Amino acid sequence: MSIGRGPASGKTASSDKVLWLWSQFLLDSFAWIVSIVLAVFLRYEMVLDPSKIPGIIVLCAIAIASQFAVGSAFALYKGRYSFGSFHEAKLLVIVTVAVSAITTVALLFFGISMGIARGTGIIAFPFACLFMAAIRYLKRMYVESKAKPGEEAARTLIYGAGFVGKSIVTRMCNDPQSPWLPVGLIDDDPAKKHLRIVSVPVLGRMEDLPEIVARTNATVLLIAIADIDAKQVRRISDAVAGLNIKVLVVPPLKDMLTGGSDFSFREVAIEDLIGRQPVDIHVDEIAHYVKGKRVLITGAGGSIGSELCRQINEFEPRELIMLDRDETGLQSTQISITGQGLLNGKDTVLADIRDAAALEEIFLDRKPEVVFHAAALKHVSLLEQYPEEAWKTNIMGTLNVLQAARLADVQTFVNISTDKAANPTTVLGHSKRVAEKITAWLAQQTGLKYVSVRFGNVLGSRGSVLPLFNEQIRNGGPVTVTDADATRFFMTIPEACQLVIQAGAIGRGGEVLILDMGEPVRILDVAQRMIAMSGKEIDIVFTGLRPGEKLHEELIGIGEDDSRPLHPKISHASIDALDPHQMSLEEWKNRQHLPLASNEPESAK
Template sequence: VLAHDGVMATLAWFMAYWFRFNLDTIPEPFYGHAVKFLPLVIVVHLGMFGLFGVPRGAWRFTSVHDLVVIVKAVFFGTAVIAVAIFLATRLEAIPRSVFPLHGVFLVGMLVGARILYRLYRDREVSRTPGKRVLIVGAGAAGDMLVREMKAAKPRIYQPVGFLDDDTNKKGRDIQGIRVLDNCSKIPSLSKLLRVELVLLAMPSASAEQMRRVVELCDQSDVPYRTLPKVQDILDGTARSQDLRRVSLDDLLGREPVSLDEERIRKRIADKRVLITGGGGSIGSELCRQVARLNPREIVLLEQTEFSLYSIALEITEEFPDITLHARLGDVCDEPGVVDVFLAHQPEVVFHAAAYKPVPSLQEQVRETIRNNVLGTEIVSRVARKHACETFALISTDKAVNPASVMGASKRLAEMLIQAQNSLSSTSFITVRFGNVLGSAGSVVPLFEKQIYEGGPVTVTDPQVTRYFMTLSEACQLILQASVLGQGSEIFVLEMGEPVKVDYLARQLIRMSGLIPGRDIDIVYTGLRPGEKLDEELFHYDEKLAETTHDKIRLAESRSVDPEKIKEGIEKLIEASRKADSLAMNEILKHLVPEYKTEQPFDEMQQLA
């Protein structure tokens, strides 16, 4: 590039003289002075080109910006040359018109050469088969991706350039493809280069980086795809060319969980494990993960027959050597629960059975308290009497400063488990976390259904936020927490940063190939009874402590009076027998003083 620009400066210098003398021979002494000062002209212009960054501009993608840079470099270079020659000669035998003519010719020649090259390359590329793609990420993954694109027969993709936020990479060639600029130029370059697809070659990118790039891709109105995650490529479950849609996992940034597998296996292997709510989202995933740890038996207790049948069929097919007992039953049925313990003698219990959807449960006060509190009391008491080793309650962030019946019932369940621990050799622990992507009752399946039906997508409030994690990660950390606990602890899973539900809805719409507000409307319905704008993972009276696992924290639990809990449970049982939802809610509020609800009790009684 420098050699070319030096030649252009030479030609422009002599052309200026030639035009000054009406396209005739340059007479002496003018010709001699032109030759004498030629080295100065070349050195000054090349210096200015380097100073203004002219060589860094990619000829293949010459734009108005490059034209402006060239004009500035030539203008200042010509000015320096004119001043230097004036000081040396007082412009004797140097026509003054040579300087502006030289500048005009040099700009024209530099810009013209670049435009002609771009037109030539565009013509060549237009003849090359394949979809025009812009690659975001000029690292090893991008390099490998281009190699595979070029080797593919027939050619499916035609890379037109790289973008990368590493300024040191700008201007480099990777497999013959130029690194053009940073990621902020995705919208403008997509239009300029007639890009048909943006490929995100950033398998190690953080969630924040992915969200930023995806938002820029959305602005370009060009489809985008991403590479598989690094772990999937290393595991051999995916290849680098296996392009896929950007998933919520990418945007929420849930990193792979590192587990103390030896301790977990020691806790589960050759043990009889009971999972209540075994047909639900969390219960069934716990069953899958426990089955990999070689338990002696798995016992599933589930009240929905189809859910129980589905997970039992899946486990027996995938793990034919596992002894699985699928028991249809209700955790509120004490004789049935006792029968399960007598028949199978479980040593480890994961209590995942619970009613969860806040809006509907707000209208079902009696059943919510009966299942979430009284059911927990029955299972934990029977587990204590049968001297189980470990009992893990699956709780929720809605138990912190609850505003709903469901949240308050789960907080009381946490307190109940603490009380049980003080009466037994069994290690009773609680594991608390936020929303699980894709679980039954979560917003994601609802949004997907609404998008499939053409909208609108309903969001309660544009400012509402929630914590999210994947189902697999939640269950992995539940297993990890079960080996950390000694008894009475409340373990809180690290949930990352809260995510706006409105953002989640918009991304799901975009990932479906649609535009929010244009193809699918978003309607704000307002917060429903029992819902909060933001959820919390800790109560202000709970002291936070680190554990040996970086994704599990300890909420040093508040003191619990076992006698008060026992007395309250007896009152709830009596009110439940009378189907007195109002009394049950008042007892719940007494036992959980932080429980606040704006819904009148008489209205809740009418709904229940």
């Protein structure tokens, strides 16, 4: 949508509007003249006596003056109502009835002297109303034909002819800058078979999609159904397979209503396909322990850490301290919370969790009461090549944060772990398992609520399968999958952060809390459906499992209990504590790839 460049453009637009309103009045006046002449012609058996012409002229003058007076009184010519809208049509009928009444009253008193029958005004009324409506309809058709997107716009099918679908089609057809040109609607409701929305017809049902795509040459399918379930999305995915049509999903209705002309549609996300319903945690009922407290979050610039900052901020902590070594990530998080990224306040702290002295100074100075530890290295392949980095960050870095928290008398500490720590087979898994164990050890030493939280793959987080597949598809492929049978657990970033917050409320010192994430999902199925939704022909290449990588992930390790005392979807597992003074890098490196029974220091068993 263009914006006027100055006073001149504003004056031009205002002049055009005034000109159109006056031209509309002139057209309405012409409609009355034609209607009155036609009424006289019909009233006198289709014979027009020249002697009646003066009376016709006087009656037309009365009608035109009345139209102007009544129309002005009801703001018909002041641009108050949308042109061609229902409200304008209703007002037009009211004004026409009023004008007809005035002309009829005039004829009752002066009809004999004018030589015009007293019922002429009543006869003219339906014709005047019809002609005025027809003029407006033709004008609206002209405006809409000029406002439609150009031929370069993507030919788009809309799935769903309900309220959302109607709103989108109307908006597309009235925006010449729209990149989408609606060519048809699809709806499974038989009652909508012959429906048309702004001249766009309902062409059929979902099973007719292949034939409809071929007939319309559509390249985009837009799902315009609010809160569509995953089963229906999968059905659509199967229907478009091989049709080379891109599938998009509408944003929430509130975004469409408040997004101005810039709202857009998103591509289908994994959560739309896998059908896992987020666990209803009701975190707002148990997050009282952060309200009015000083809360510190490590890794605040990462995917989990930044969302955690946003959610914690909603619970009105006394102070939110965001710590990270990535200054760009910190700035992005600050912008998402405060709307500005000046990085000049005390809410952002630039530090590395490997620096024990710096952490102790920060903790003793800021005195946090609640700590969420999200900082970590998490890429499996890189850590397999550089295990010492996992030791320095995931183990010693966690120990540094724990010791600083102990010095500052932190009352609640939540360590964010991973499902790879259950029966670990990779450097990442082993390092996070040790982090869980030293967290449990410090909980024993302090008697405070120091807990860990373990969950699976987080949809949309950096390094997860979703952005990887999206980027590979965007670049034309191939999409890489480790193994055709590989499965993983999935959860959303907000859901993961809700679990983290809840862990600080219901966890007992030394426990690992684990969310029931439902059934695991086959990675190949996700890749195939994402490719189908993209409308592209993309190859899938199997790369094989990486060293130590599992075919199927686990959430609960061997020997860990699965008690659920407080929430039916959250397990509380007790793990053995590990005294960090008995750890050494060499021993950890030497033992991490041995069988599970001997893959940890003796003190960890």
